[in-house]
Amino acid sequence: MESLGFIQWCLDNLNYWTITLLMAIESSFIPFPSEVVVPPAAYKAAASGELNVWLVVLFATIGAVIGALVNYFLALWLGKPIVYKFANSRFGHMCLIDQAKVETAEKFFIKYGITATLVGRLVPAVRQLISIPAGLAKMNLAKFILFTALGAGAWNGVLATLGYYLEAVVPEEQLIETVTKYSHEIGYAIIAIVLFALAFLIYKGVKKK
Numbered sequence: 456m457e458s459l460g461f462i463q464w465c466l467d468n469l470n471y472w473t474i475t476l477l478m479a480i481e482s483s484f485i486p487f488p489s490e491v492v493v494p495p496a497a498y499k500a501a502a503s504g505e506l507n508v509w510l511v512v513l514f515a516t517i518g519a520v521i522g523a524l525v526n527y528f529l530a531l532w533l534g535k536p537i538v539y540k541f542a543n544s545r546f547g548h549m550c551l552i553d554q555a556k557v558e559t560a561e562k563f564f565i566k567y568g569i570t571a572t573l574v575g576r577l578v579p580a581v582r583q584l585i586s587i588p589a590g591l592a593k594m595n596l597a598k599f600i601l602f603t604a605l606g607a608g609a610w611n612g613v614l615a616t617l618g619y620y621l622e623a624v625v626p627e628e629q630l631i632e633t634v635t636k637y638s639h640e641i642g643y644a645i646i647a648i649v650l651f652a653l654a655f656l657i658y659k660g661v662k663k664k
Contacts, residue, residue, distance in 0.1 A: 469496045471510060475518035482522025482583060482607070489515070493611050494618030494634040501622035508619050512611045519576075519607035520600060523586040527599060530590030557587060564588035569598055576606025 469492075477492045493515050500506040563581050564571040565588070572594070575585030589599050617634050625633050 469499055470506070471514040474511060475514045475521070478515045478518030478611075479522040479525070482519040482586075483525045489519075489610070489614060490634050491631055493614035494621070494630055495627075497615040497618030498622045498627065498630055501619045502627075508615055512608065512615045515611040515615070516604055516608040519611065520604050523572075523603045523607070524600070526584070526586035527590040527594075527596075530587045531593060535591055557584060560584035561588040561591070564592065569594060569602060572599055572602040573606040576603065576610050582610070 474492060474496050478489060481489045481492065493511065496506055496511045496515070497508050500508040500511055560575070560581050563575055563578070564585060569589075572585055572589050575581045578585075586599070586603065614634065618630065621630060621633060
């Protein structure tokens with residue numbers, strides 16, 4: 456209960472540091488939706504000017520990378536058997552993690568390779584866990600950070616844009632519901648664009664050869 460009170464305090468006192476902290480929590484194995492952090496911060500930026508929307512995206516992305524690194528190094532150091540044991544434990548279930556979700560993230564990583572850390576940040580069911588198979592696979596750390604930052608930055612940009620422009624048309628109490636409704640659809644649209652771009656680049660590369 457104390458931890459819930461602390462998170463609520465952070466949400467009630469959004470600034471760049473609390474945004475970073477909450478997004479680090481969101482990006483780790485602790486379940487916490489980014490939709491309740493970035494859009495309200497961007498909404499606040501539009502409403503009062505106390506925050507800068509570009510800095511909201513920047514610090515949210517820094518927090519996301521920090522949280523992803525936690526998952527990456529835990530998976531790297533603990534290994535697959537312990538990761539799966541945690542996923543099947545009571546505490547893992549309390550964190551809304553189970554073996555099926557970890558396996559889904561692994562399959563996604565295997566299918567898309569290192570770009571999964573970019574594309575996976577846009578997929579609701581995979582976003583928080585894609586860093587685990589990256590750690591298990593011992594993905595190059597520099598590439599992991601780069602692709603994670605790009606994917607998280609794109610997603611945070613979407614959420615910030617929604618929050619910023621909804622300030623003029625949606626009451627604050629309806630913001631989270633509205634953002635959640637549209638963010639998934641926009642996320643999938645971005646995935647389609649990214650996959651199309653990757654397919655085009657691969658096609659051009661094969662054609663040159």
